[in-house]
Amino acid sequence: MSGLSRRDLLRNSAAAATLAWGAAARASAPVAKTQGPGVYRLKLGTYQITALYDGLWPIPINDDFIRNASRAQVNKALETDFLAPNILPISFTALLVNTGKKLILIDTGTAGQITDSAGTLLANLAVAGVSPKQIDTVLISHFHPDHINGIKTKDGTKVFTNAEIQVPEGEWAFWMDDSNLRAASGTVHKYFLNTRRIFRDIAKDVRRFSPGGEVAPGIMSLPAYGHTPGHCAFMISSGSDNMLVLSDSVRDPSLFVRHPDWQPTFDMDGPTAVDTRRHLLDRAANDRLLVHGYHFPFPASGHIIKAGRDFELVSVQWTPL
Numbered sequence: 614m615s616g617l618s619r620r621d622l623l624r625n626s627a628a629a630a631t632l633a634w635g636a637a638a639r640a641s642a643p644v645a646k647t648q649g650p651g652v653y654r655l656k657l658g659t660y661q662i663t664a665l666y667d668g669l670w671p672i673p674i675n676d677d678f679i680r681n682a683s684r685a686q687v688n689k690a691l692e693t694d695f696l697a698p699n700i701l702p703i704s705f706t707a708l709l710v711n712t713g714k715k716l717i718l719i720d721t722g723t724a725g726q727i728t729d730s731a732g733t734l735l736a737n738l739a740v741a742g743v744s745p746k747q748i749d750t751v752l753i754s755h756f757h758p759d760h761i762n763g764i765k766t767k768d769g770t771k772v773f774t775n776a777e778i779q780v781p782e783g784e785w786a787f788w789m790d791d792s793n794l795r796a797a798s799g800t801v802h803k804y805f806l807n808t809r810r811i812f813r814d815i816a817k818d819v820r821r822f823s824p825g826g827e828v829a830p831g832i833m834s835l836p837a838y839g840h841t842p843g844h845c846a847f848m849i850s851s852g853s854d855n856m857l858v859l860s861d862s863v864r865d866p867s868l869f870v871r872h873p874d875w876q877p878t879f880d881m882d883g884p885t886a887v888d889t890r891r892h893l894l895d896r897a898a899n900d901r902l903l904v905h906g907y908h909f910p911f912p913a914s915g916h917i918i919k920a921g922r923d924f925e926l927v928s929v930q931w932t933p934l
């Protein structure tokens with residue numbers, strides 16, 4: 614043992630430990646009060662995709678949260694993923710696509726209008742080095758408030774002043790219809806009013822698209838109905854690389870990747886939403902597609918693998934560019 618006795622080694626390591634503890638004590642620092650920025654970039658062909666974190670909204674789960682699963686089953690699924698019972702942590706992550714010529718934002722976050730613990734999208738956009746007026750196109754998946762509220766500030770000012778706003782025709786037809794508004798109650802009624810707050814005075818600037826075609830360079834819209842009547846997913850393609858943007862067809866992965874048949878109350882048409890979810894998850898697994906889920910844990914992208922009849926999410930690994 615190269616000249617050092619066991620006793621020497623013990624003495625040396627004890628001295629090293631004393632030094633380390635002493636150094637740690639002298640290096641004390643205040644505990645940080647905020648998290649680091651929520652910006653994650655990845656390469657897709659020649660495109661750059663940037664995930665922009667908007668925050669987290671923990672919501673209590675009640676007994677009828679899922680129409681065809683009990684609270685005990687939901688809590689078991691949460692426990693499997695080391696999450697607390699009776700609370701669903703809803704994460705929000707929008708996507709910025711830089712094609713090299715155009716900047717496209719897919720969904721716009723909560724704008725701090727839903728919960729105090731969300732609303733960081735614009736701050737993270739600034740960290741990404743982009744100002745709202747640089748955005749050329751805003752693509753909307755559906756008209757729930759957590760996806761459209763970022764179009765305007767609380768006081769009604771347009772945020773993306775130079776952007777063309779594109780929305781699914783089916784969403785516009787459903788949510789802007791006054792007879793549907795009159796028939797609605799509770800939370801859904803509030804969603805109708807919010808849709809009018811966002812869109813009524815900018816209606817002439819909003820372009821409506823029928824899903825199935827190209828909505829921006831390299832971005833196809835895909836019908837993904839069920840969560841809402843006109844809900845859309847998107848496929849971003851550059852070179853031979855593709856990313857399937859699931860929007861809200863597959864929400865929190867602990868519940869709906871693992872249990873795609875579960876029908877939460879926030880899917881307006883439960884059986885149609887299940888068909889859509891299974892179709893997109895199957896496609897993602899079979900074609901080994903990179904996917905993004907608006908409510909997946911940040912950076913909200915990964916791959917889907919089959920697990921028996923159901924699925925698992927394998928999150929992306931933080932990778933330098």
Ligand SMILES: [Zn+2]
Nearest residue numbers: 757759861907
């Ligand atoms: Zn949503």
